[in-house]
Amino acid sequence: MSTATTRFSLERHKRTSFYLFLLPWIIGFLFMQVTPIIWGFLISLTNRSAFPIAVRFVGLKNYLELFRDKAVLGSYWVSFVYTIANTLIGVITGFLFALMLDRNLPGRGFFRTILYFPYMIPMVAVGWIFRIFLERDTGFLNIVLMRLGILESGIPFIQQSPMGSILILSFWQAGWSMIIFLGALSTVPRELYEVATIDGAGYGRRVRHIMLPLISPFIFFQLVMSFIYAMQAFIQPYILNPRPIRGNWLMTNTPPEETFFVMSRAYYIITSQNKFSYGLAMLWVLFAVVLLGTILFVKFGGFWVYTEAEERK
Amino acid sequence: MALTIHNRDRLSAAFRFVILIAIVLIFFLPLVSMFVTSLKRMDELYRVPARVFPEQALWKNYLEAWTLVRFGKYLVNSIILTLLYALPAIMSSCFAGYAFSRFQVRESRAVFLVVLSTMMVPAMVTIMPLYMIMAKLGFANQRILWFFWGLAGIPFIIFLFRQFFSTIPISFEESARMDGAGRFQIFFRIMFPLVQTGVIVAAIFAFQWSWSEFLMPVLFLTDEKSTLAVKIAMGYSDMKENVLYNIGMAGIVYYTLPIVIVFFSLQRRFVAGLLAGGLKG
Numbered sequence: 257m258s259t260a261t262t263r264f265s266l267e268r269h270k271r272t273s274f275y276l277f278l279l280p281w282i283i284g285f286l287f288m289q290v291t292p293i294i295w296g297f298l299i300s301l302t303n304r305s306a307f308p309i310a311v312r313f314v315g316l317k318n319y320l321e322l323f324r325d326k327a328v329l330g331s332y333w334v335s336f337v338y339t340i341a342n343t344l345i346g347v348i349t350g351f352l353f354a355l356m357l358d359r360n361l362p363g364r365g366f367f368r369t370i371l372y373f374p375y376m377i378p379m380v381a382v383g384w385i386f387r388i389f390l391e392r393d394t395g396f397l398n399i400v401l402m403r404l405g406i407l408e409s410g411i412p413f414i415q416q417s418p419m420g421s422i423l424i425l426s427f428w429q430a431g432w433s434m435i436i437f438l439g440a441l442s443t444v445p446r447e448l449y450e451v452a453t454i455d456g457a458g459y460g461r462r463v464r465h466i467m468l469p470l471i472s473p474f475i476f477f478q479l480v481m482s483f484i485y486a487m488q489a490f491i492q493p494y495i496l497n498p499r500p501i502r503g504n505w506l507m508t509n510t511p512p513e514e515t516f517f518v519m520s521r522a523y524y525i526i527t528s529q530n531k532f533s534y535g536l537a538m539l540w541v542l543f544a545v546v547l548l549g550t551i552l553f554v555k556f557g558g559f560w561v562y563t564e565a566e567e568r569k
Numbered sequence: 570m571a572l573t574i575h576n577r578d579r580l581s582a583a584f585r586f587v588i589l590i591a592i593v594l595i596f597f598l599p600l601v602s603m604f605v606t607s608l609k610r611m612d613e614l615y616r617v618p619a620r621v622f623p624e625q626a627l628w629k630n631y632l633e634a635w636t637l638v639r640f641g642k643y644l645v646n647s648i649i650l651t652l653l654y655a656l657p658a659i660m661s662s663c664f665a666g667y668a669f670s671r672f673q674v675r676e677s678r679a680v681f682l683v684v685l686s687t688m689m690v691p692a693m694v695t696i697m698p699l700y701m702i703m704a705k706l707g708f709a710n711q712r713i714l715w716f717f718w719g720l721a722g723i724p725f726i727i728f729l730f731r732q733f734f735s736t737i738p739i740s741f742e743e744s745a746r747m748d749g750a751g752r753f754q755i756f757f758r759i760m761f762p763l764v765q766t767g768v769i770v771a772a773i774f775a776f777q778w779s780w781s782e783f784l785m786p787v788l789f790l791t792d793e794k795s796t797l798a799v800k801i802a803m804g805y806s807d808m809k810e811n812v813l814y815n816i817g818m819a820g821i822v823y824y825t826l827p828i829v830i831v832f833f834s835l836q837r838r839f840v841a842g843l844l845a846g847g848l849k850g
Contacts, residue, residue, distance in 0.1 A: 270672045273752050277668035278680070280661035281727070284720025289687055289695050296698030353592075356585045360578070367589050369836055374596060376832050378781030380802035381821045388814050389602045394614040396602030399621055410617075428596065439844045481688070488691045491783055491802065503810030504803050507787070519693050526697060527788075536698060543694045550689050 293543075300537040306530035318537035327513070328521065328538060335518040335542075338419065339486040345426040346482050347475065350433025355463075357434075358441045368438070372431035382425055383495030390414050390421050390496075415498040418515040422492045433478050440474035441467070469562040476561045480550055487546050490519035518542050607631070607818035614814060627815070634819035638800055644823075647780060647796040650715045655775035657719030658726075662771055663764065665722055666730020667756060671742070681731075688724045692784060700788045709789050715779065723778070726771045729843075733767040734760065766842035773839050776831060797824050 275282075300318055304311045322328050353371050357364055374382070389396050390413040398410035414421045444467055452462050468475075493511035495501075501509060510516065510524055518538065526535035606614065607630055609623040634640065669681050703709040737760065745755045761768075786796040801824045805813040832839070 267674070271674045274668045274672035274674050274677065276752065277664040277672070277756075279664075280657065280720045281665040281684070281722045284657075284661060284717055284722060285683075285687065287717045288699065288721040289690060292695040292698035292702065293690065295702055296694065299698065299701070356589055359582070361582050361585055361589075363586070363589075365837075367593065368840065369833070370593050370596065372836075372840070373829075373832065374599075376777060376828050377825055378777075378798060378801075378828070380781065380783050380798050381825055384801070384804065384817060384821060385599050385603045388606055388818065389599045393617060393619065394606070394814060396598060396605065396621075399619045400598065402618070403621065410619075428599065435840065435843055442844060484689055484691075488693070490693065495802065501804065501812050503806045503812070505810075506803050519691070522693060522697070523784075532701060539691070539694045539697060543691060546689055546691060547686075 296536045297540055300533050300540050302533050304533045306532060314533075318534050319541065321534070322537055322541060327516075330513055331516050331518045331521040331538075332542075332545075334419075334514060334516060335487060335489070338422070338489060338515075338517060339483055341419075341423055342426040342486040342489075343479060343482040345423060346430050346433050347478050349427055349430035350435075350478070351437050351475070353430065353434040354437035354441055357438060368434075371434055375429045375431035379491055380495065382429070383492055386421065386425060386428075387414065387496055390424075412498075414496055418493065418496060418498050418512055421496050422489075422515060425492065433482070436474055436478050437471065440471035444470045472561045476557070479557075480553060483553070484546055484550065487542065488519055489517050490523065493517055493520050603818045603821060606815055607634075607822055609815050611811075611813060611815055630816050630819040631822075634805070634816050634823060637805055637813075637816060638820075640797075640800075640820070640823070643795060643797045643800050646790075646794055647798070650712060650786070650796060651776055651779045653712055653715040654719040654779040655772060657716050658721075658723055658775040658778075659768060659771045661720045662722040662726040663730050663761065663768065664756075665727045666732075666767075667734050667760060669727070669731045670734035671739075684722075684724050684727055687721070696784055696788065703789065710791050710794060711789075712794065714785070714789060718785070719775070723771070723774055726767075726774055729770060730764060730767050733764045737763055766838055769835055769838050770842040773831060773835060777828060780828060 301313060301315060302311050303314045303317075357368055357371075361367070377385075388394055392398060392410040392412035392415075395410065395413070397413070398407065401407040402410065448466050448470075449462055452466055457465070493515040494506055494509070496515070497509060497511050499509060499512070507523075508528060510528075511520055519542075522535045522538045522542075525531050525538065529535075605622060608626045608628070610627055613620070613623060665684065669677060669684075699714075700709060703711070703714065708714075741759055741763075742755050745759055750758070781798055782796075783798045783802055786794075786799050787802075790796070790799075801817075801820055805816045805820060807813055
């Protein structure tokens with residue numbers, strides 16, 4: 257009897273501690289996430305604009321309108337294409353970097369630091385650095401390529417392919433996935449390679465049959481995270497805008513259709529067109545897509561992920 | 570036999586070394602471009618054929634990057650907001666990680682899933698409505714929002730702290746509890762000093778996030794309170810609204826410098842912390 261009460265009071269003590277230490281997070285979560293998400297959804301069911309006159313409930317009208325709006329659908333498509341490309345570039349580049357850095361190599365720490373470094377630079381700075389780097393007349397890339405005799409005359413990279421110029425950033429900023437994969441590779445027991453080598457497995461087979469299965473949870477994690485973050489790309493198309501940028505008009509100068517990402521357009525719809533509820537509906541659809549996509553991916557996309565038998569539930 | 574394997578390893582290392590050097594050189598090009606551009610004259614940028622290096626290094630651009638906009642003011646604003654965000658972000662994440670590692674109650678797992686799922690919420694989905702609410706209440710232009718943003722923590726860091734705390738033997742706390750120490754005493758005296766590496770990783774993340782955050786300041790804050798991220802994004806321009814790339818690049822050098830310094834002084838522990846704590850499990 258007395259042990260039961262002790263256990264009960266212990267459990268209560270534990271629960272009190274749990275919530276006490278979680279309290280700051282709960283406050284932040286309620287304030288920064290729960291309230292805005294719910295409020296945003298409710299507003300997306302109305303016809304609210306920047307000037308809240310005669311606001312009324314319109315049900316799913318905004319959502320239905322979204323799916324007839326060619327420009328909006330185009331944005332979803334553009335974001336989708338970008339997300340796939342960005343994820344593949346980032347994950348493959350990061351993996352190859354990690355592969356090259358994994359084994360003994362002179363200057364390993366140096367390379368790791370330098371390759372990770374671009375990821376640290378804020379996106380707004382990266383955007384401008386590349387806007388100038390890729391420019392036809394002022395662009396350093398063109399100058400270098402012409403000096404090396406690879407190009408005859410400058411190429412206007414951003415104008416020729418706005419999407420391509422944004423995707424170059426995914427390559428340059430692959431440092432994060434490199435770090436993830438370096439961590440992943442360090443979990444693979446060396447002995448397995450040695451055994452496989454003795455059994456006559458070449459490098460390719462060791463990678464395919466030992467390394468890849470063992471680090472598949474990390475690849476999976478990285479794919480999911482990259483998908484979520486790429487869907488949120490927002491400022492890149494504004495800065496890497498093929499149209500000339502004047503004065504302080506960065507955010508009012510809309511990107512071309514081929515790089516008008518969902519976030520960029522939602523921002524434009526809300527702040528420039530003042531269609532609050534419509535923009536929120538657009539964001540909510542994206543939220544639903546990300547949520548659903550992630551859940552589906554985690555649930556059904558993970559069939560190729562290796563797990564230890566006892567961990568499987 | 571052993572010798573050939575050894576030789577092959579060395580050959581592979583040399584091969585990878587050369588490739589990596591080439592990649593590093595390519596990676597440096599945009600940064601070199603930034604630096605070189607920051608020292609050129611504006612008319613020099615449009616001259617064809619273009620030159621790689623400036624005719625004469627124009628260090629004056631660095632002075633103008635500081636004076637053309639009130640750079641010092643935005644710098645101070647950025648620092649204030651970064652501290653206002655980073656401190657609660659680190660503490661809240663650390664607390665939460667501790668709660669998940671040590672006080673597992675029936676609903677812990679479910680709550681942890683909620684924490685992880687907040688990673689899936691696109692920032693704009695919360696920030697846009699928050700802005701509308703705050704604007705409606707007349708609270709939009711308030712720095713205190715950064716504090717609340719910090720309280721919401723960083724899911725990845727919460728995960729990291731949970732891993733770190735899980736590696737600390739539970740006997741450490743039990744002996745302290747025997748001595749009659751309260752839960753917060755135990756946390757601050759014993760546990761917190763043991764997760765320093767985690768704190769460094771969290772600090773770098775939090776710093777990087779709020780330093781580069783564009784959406785929040787551009788929506789919420791008036792120019793008086795605005796940050797470097799916004800100013801850098803908008804770029805420098807002259808009276809005729811021509812964008813001054815050279816001075817802009819000098820501004821970006823300033824803007825990026827604190828991150829470079831913090832990263833390079835702490836990177837050894839940062840990477841070690843990431844590799845040790847977060848990624849195994």
